[in-house]
Amino acid sequence: MxxxxxxxxxxxxxxxxxxxxxxxxxxxxxxxxxxxxxxxxxxxxxxxxxxxxxxxxxxxxxxxxxxxxxxxxxxxxxxxxxxxxxxxxxxxxxxxxxxxxxxxxxxxxxxxxxxxxxxxxxxxxxxxxxxxxxxxxxxxxxxxxxxxxxxxxxxxxxxxxxxxxxxxxxxxxxxxxxxxxxxxxxxxxxxxxxxxxxxxxxxxxxxxxxxxxxxxxxxxxxxxxPGMLASHYAPGAAVRLEATHVDAGEALIRLGGIVVEGMDKAKAVFDLSPSGDLAEAAANLFDYLKRADATGADRIAVTAIPSHGLGEAINDRLVRAAAPRE
Ligand code: TXA
Ligand code: MG
Missing domain, CATH: 3.90.870.10 (DHBP synthase)
Incomplete structure (x- = not known):
């Protein structure tokens, strides 16, 4: 079918x-x-x-x-x-x-x-x-x-x-x-x-x-x-949170145009919302995780996301995406 x-x-x-x-x-x-x-x-x-x-x-x-x-x-x-x-x-x-x-x-x-x-x-x-x-x-x-x-x-x-x-x-x-x-x-x-x-x-x-x-x-x-199991919403690549730099082999997901060390080495850089708008960031989150995964990166580094407003839901999903896999 x-x-x-x-x-x-x-x-x-x-x-x-x-x-x-x-x-x-x-x-x-x-x-x-x-x-x-x-x-x-x-x-x-x-x-x-x-x-x-x-x-x-x-x-x-x-x-x-x-x-x-x-x-x-x-x-x-x-x-x-x-x-x-x-x-x-x-x-x-x-x-x-x-x-x-x-x-x-x-x-x-x-x-x-x-x-x-x-x-x-x-x-x-x-x-x-x-x-x-x-x-x-x-x-x-x-x-x-x-x-x-x-x-x-x-x-x-x-x-x-x-x-x-x-x-x-x-x-x-x-x-x-x-x-x-x-x-x-x-x-x-x-x-x-x-x-x-x-x-x-x-x-x-x-x-x-x-x-x-x-x-x-x-x-x-x-x-x-299911949404409460530790590992959920998981891409194929590992996920590293609150990133302040990029390691070789990583793709970067950032917010609000923030610049971090080693960005030039990133396999790809995705900005959830260049203006830092958390509603826009939530709307892009899953698509950008999938796209970052599709770059073949070993790991996806994600910069810190504020915890207010829709940031609470974004961080909840990111923590699960980063949780150890069974
Ligand atoms: O946005 C959404 O909520 C999406 C769209 C499709 O509507 N649906 C969704 O469904 O996320 P699902 O199955 O992934 O999540 C359902 C959640 C689970 O965490 C489940 O435990 C909770 O709802 N749930 C459903 N009925 C419940 C109940 N009677 N008591 C406690 N939790 C319940
Ligand atoms: Mg679900």
């Missing part, structure tokens, strides 16, 4: 029709979202969900994010406390996932999508994917559309290079504008806990709610997630 790539912008209705046909047949489809490309399947169909795991080569079942067309659809499946409702109202559609109690009658979502938990991770994405979900009229379970452990795709080409032989259809929606996965939050006892930093910054969440977001300390307290 070689995936057909269909233009989800210029031929949007044809792309929706083609995707709906495949999804109704219980097969996964790669779709654009504003964060990263997702490998989507009908969240109510256990065989379809199993195929996501097979296609990704993901070794174990983990809870998947269930994508909804809008807040009304989300409310049919999950219970919203007042803070979660505020977050959903302010930030959906967008790069935010909320972990919520599954409703008794929301159980059309198959337990394979939630790994049998009594909670569900829900996100309302922007654009093509929301329209597709509305057309299908069912939630879509979707992890990132990459082989397990590899860098998440931010373009249709990334998906095609990795999973093209295993998929029937890839919808091309252009470059994912956010570029890192959604921020995952869980509200409990009136407190907002950050389970995964992502495309919505903690500063925005705190400003919108007037509440402090609690960061996880120590080892994962929640369900161990």
């Amino acid at each position: 070689t995936a057909e790539i269909i233009d989800g912008i210029g031929q949007k209705q044809a792309a929706i029709d083609a995707a709906v046909t495949i999804l109704k047949d219980g097969q996964p489809v790669a779709i654009p979202t504003e964060t990263v490309y997702g490998l989507a399947a009908d969240a109510t169909n256990p065989l379809a969900i199993t195929r996501i795991y097979e296609t990704k080569g993901r070794p174990r079942f983990n809870p998947l994010i269930c994508h909804m067309a809008d807040l009304a659809m989300a409310e049919r499946h999950a219970e919203f406390d007042p803070i979660s409702k505020t977050l959903a109202t302010k930030f959906w559609p967008g790069p935010l996932t909320l972990i919520l109690p599954l409703k008794e009658d929301g159980r059309s979502i198959h337990p394979l999508a939630t790994a049998g938990l009594d909670t569900v991770g829900i996100r309302v994405p922007k654009g093509f994917s929301a329209d597709l979900i509305a057309a299908l009229d069912r939630p879509l379970a979707a992890p990132s559309a990459n082989t397990s452990g590899k860098i998440s795709p931010t373009s249709a080409r990334h998906v095609a290079e990795d999973l093209g032989e295993k998929l029937a259809l890839i919808v091309d929606g252009g470059s994912a504008p956010v570029g890192v996965e959604s921020t995952i939050l869980r509200v409990e006892d009136g407190k907002i806990r950050l389970l995964r930093p992502g495309g919505l910054s903690v500063e925005h969440i705190e400003a919108a709610t007037g509440l402090t977001v609690e960061r996880r300390e120590g080892p994962a307290a929640i369900i161990e997630a």
Whole structure:
């Protein structure tokens, strides 16, 4: 099988029709979202969900994010406390996932999508994917559309290079504008806990709610997630962080035009954002990691990235990319 790539912008209705046909047949489809490309399947169909795991080569079942067309659809499946409702109202559609109690009658979502938990991770994405979900009229379970452990795709080409032989259809929606996965939050006892930093910054969440977001300390307290394994988002080359120089054989990823020693020796130099804009840097991160890897460098050196705003998500992904491999 070689995936057909269909233009989800210029031929949007044809792309929706083609995707709906495949999804109704219980097969996964790669779709654009504003964060990263997702490998989507009908969240109510256990065989379809199993195929996501097979296609990704993901070794174990983990809870998947269930994508909804809008807040009304989300409310049919999950219970919203007042803070979660505020977050959903302010930030959906967008790069935010909320972990919520599954409703008794929301159980059309198959337990394979939630790994049998009594909670569900829900996100309302922007654009093509929301329209597709509305057309299908069912939630879509979707992890990132990459082989397990590899860098998440931010373009249709990334998906095609990795999973093209295993998929029937890839919808091309252009470059994912956010570029890192959604921020995952869980509200409990009136407190907002950050389970995964992502495309919505903690500063925005705190400003919108007037509440402090609690960061996880120590080892994962929640369900161990693929994005929480130490080595994840890994390119083929080793990754060296907070680089202040370049060694022979290294490619360099920098930010804001910073100049470091030995740059002339670098196999290639990529600037995540010449102006130092962290949103632009997040959008470029995965593509530049892949490109740096493609230079054949033994190692990718990355200069320090500030930790505020989207820098928190960028640093989270970089630390995992640099973690020792199993
Ligand atoms: O931006 C994104 O979030 C992308 C796009 C495709 O939407 N999706 C994505 O999915 O990153 P995935 O499967 O790579 O990450 C799902 C994360 C995992 O860390 C998982 O543990 C967590 O969501 N999760 C899902 N349901 C959960 C639940 N009920 N309780 C705790 N964590 C949950
Ligand atoms: Mg992923």
